Amino acid sequence: MDAATAWRMVRGMPRQGTHQEKLSGFYAAQADRYDTVREGLLHGRDGMVAALAARLADGAAVAEIGCGTGRNLECLGPHLDRLGPVWAVDLCPPLLAKCRERIAARGWERVEAVEADATVWVPPRPLDAVFFSYSLTMIPPWRAALDRALANLRPGGVIGVVDFWVSGSDGGDPERHGAWTRWFWPRWFRHDGVHLGPDRLRALRAAGAVEDLRTDRGRIPGIGLSVPWFSLVARVGSPSAG
Ligand SMILES: C[S@@+](CC[C@H](N)C(=O)[O-])C[C@H]1O[C@@H](n2cnc3c(N)ncnc32)[C@H](O)[C@@H]1O
Numbered sequence: 001m002d003a004a005t006a007w008r009m010v011r012g013m014p015r016q017g018t019h020q021e022k023l024s025g026f027y028a029a030q031a032d033r034y035d036t037v038r039e040g041l042l043h044g045r046d047g048m049v050a051a052l053a054a055r056l057a058d059g060a061a062v063a064e065i066g067c068g069t070g071r072n073l074e075c076l077g078p079h080l081d082r083l084g085p086v087w088a089v090d091l092c093p094p095l096l097a098k099c100r101e102r103i104a105a106r107g108w109e110r111v112e113a114v115e116a117d118a119t120v121w122v123p124p125r126p127l128d129a130v131f132f133s134y135s136l137t138m139i140p141p142w143r144a145a146l147d148r149a150l151a152n153l154r155p156g157g158v159i160g161v162v163d164f165w166v167s168g169s170d171g172g173d174p175e176r177h178g179a180w181t182r183w184f185w186p187r188w189f190r191h192d193g194v195h196l197g198p199d200r201l202r203a204l205r206a207a208g209a210v211e212d213l214r215t216d217r218g219r220i221p222g223i224g225l226s227v228p229w230f231s232l233v234a235r236v237g238s239p240s241a242g
Pocket of ligand 1: 019023042067068070072089090118119133135140
């Protein structure tokens, strides 16, 4: 990890300003190295995007919410030629600038980077698929962002999410984490503006018919500890292909 990224993570998410100002303050100095640093930390992204893409018909309209640098669009790669419009939505200008550079470099004519808040963004047409990769834990009003995303989907559309989480203590989750895990990880990540708990996965499982669900643990580079993550793909509304 480079010094600028390490220093920013030690200082944590800025405490003052709007959510957008905090995100920019947190990510501006990391933007150049974001992809390299996060590659070993954000587990399960390729698998979730592949599971989602496999369910999409030609011409499907897709959005990634909280796209950051657009790294996950690379996973859509083989599918981009056959998909319809793809919107890459984020509230953080320094990361979105990297995403725009990537779109231009790759010549992805149907991909558009959009600066917008996930809680209010409405696409120009109903979506066939929407996905969040490690962004739902970084959006404080996550329920509003999820509700907005679900409302943006056509009936029978698919939602994909991959993120860190910890279970509750009541046994209502796909696995039950021990007390130390449930205590430690929310506190570790809170400093960097990332909020872990059981609620997001519970809301997602209740939102639609789950077609793909995986829970696992992934190493945090450099510290030898493993953090729980999940990936889920669910169909929302009446079941239909693509
Ligand atoms: C940990 S990064 C993940 C980026 C990317 N999805 C990935 O997998 O590498 C979380 C992203 O969520 C974005 N984000 C946070 N709050 C947001 C909001 N309210 N609306 C849109 N994006 C938001 C951040 O700017 C950041 O790019």
